[in-house]
Amino acid sequence: MPPSMPAPNIRIPIELLTPTAFAQFGTAVENPTTAPSAKLPVPHRIPPPDSVSANQGFATKYLDVTHMSNLYTLAPSKKPAKAVMNMFACAPRNLRPHEPSESMPSSWGDLELDDDDDDGGRDDCERQLLDIGILERHPFTTQTFIPMGLSAADKHTQYLVIVAPTLPASASRRNTARPPPYPTPKLERRRSLKDIFARARPSPYSVDTAPPPSLFSRLPPSARPKGPGLPDLKNLRAFVATGGQAVTYGAGTWHAPMIVIGDRPIDFVVVQFANEVGIEDCQEILLKANNASHEGVVVTVDTDASGKVQVKAGVGAVKAKL
Structure with missing residues (x-):
């Protein structure tokens, strides 16, 4: 049984997946010329990846659209990992009927999700609820999900990407009265004499007044180790x-x-690294409401008559009171 943590009474609106909005958590991989985010205002777009002509001029090759990370050298077992490719056949989720609630997502301020009429505020829009009871992470590897056989224009079937930042380890202990469930060791390496002397001011090896940044500091936030926090x-x-x-x-x-x-x-199709040490490949945490009067973490899912999920927050929202 995975460990658990108390969950606040909170409802989360749905956002449009764009590379800019998702950058904190990873990479949204899409064709930069045809994706929905290509139509957004410039501040909400990131530069497209570099590209070259390919296939005798009949294709455009976009370079380095996502990056795989293998951090298993930080794992306690030190067991090497290998690249693996799996398939997940995911069935549609059962949603429950909408019920009014006073809860609202703190990350979106005073976004009023439940001030609509009982029919969701529009005759052609249905509101349902998705309970989130578990989260997982893969502490030492990226994980890329590639859907197959689903058209970009399909309005009847879509998928949700639900993510959360990582709390500092100290906050995890304070909020749960116990240490984080999965302590992750810090990277340890033996310092050479050059490293030791490089901390002098000024550095004897360059005109810099500080040592060079670490390898991880050069990586984007989504690619850095997250630590053991909840x-x-x-x-x-x-x-x-x-x-x-x-x-x-x-x-x-x-x-x-x-x-x-x-x-x-x-x-x-899912591409990642794995070393077959269960707790190092995947870690889970159960989300439990504080008491019977709380529903816990819930995502509000609004769909139109065709079944297309409606965006309710952030850029491209059909309705947002911020």
Whole structure:
């Protein structure tokens, strides 16, 4: 049985999955010319990846659209990992009927999710609820989910990407009265004489007045080790993705299992590293409401008459009171 943590009474709106919005947690992989985010205002777009002509001019090759990270040298067992490719055949989730609630997502301020009429505020829009009872992470590897057989234009089936930042280890202990569930060792390396003298001011090896930054400091935030902390549930976020998007979770990013919304299953090819040490490959945490009067962590899912998930927060929202 995985360890558990108390969950606040909170409802999370759905955002559009874009590379900019998701950058803290990993990479949204998409065609930069045809993806929904290509139509967003410039401040909400990131530069497209470099590209070259390929296939005798009949293709455009986008370079380094996502990055795989293998951090298993930090794992307690020191057992090497290998690249693996699995498939997850994910069936659509059962949602429960909408019920009014006073809870609202703190990460979105005073976003009023339940001020609509009983029919969801629109005759062609249905509101349902998705309970989030578990999060997981892969502390030493990225994990890329690639949907197969799902059109980018499919309105009847989509999938949700639900992620949370990582709390500092000290906050995890304070909020649960116990240490974090999965202590992750710090990277330890023996310092050479050059390293020791390089901390002098000024450095004897350059004109710099400080030692060079560490390897991890050069990486984007999503690619750095996250530490052993619990998920920050008050800043949990939910994104809706189409068949034209793949997603890479940064190593150690807390996320929900892949969630399909709609009419039919989605098959995902999943690429990651693994060393077959269970607690190092995957770690889980159960989310339990504080008491019977609380519902815990819930994502509000609004769909139109065709079944297309409606975006309720962030850029591209159909309705947001911020």
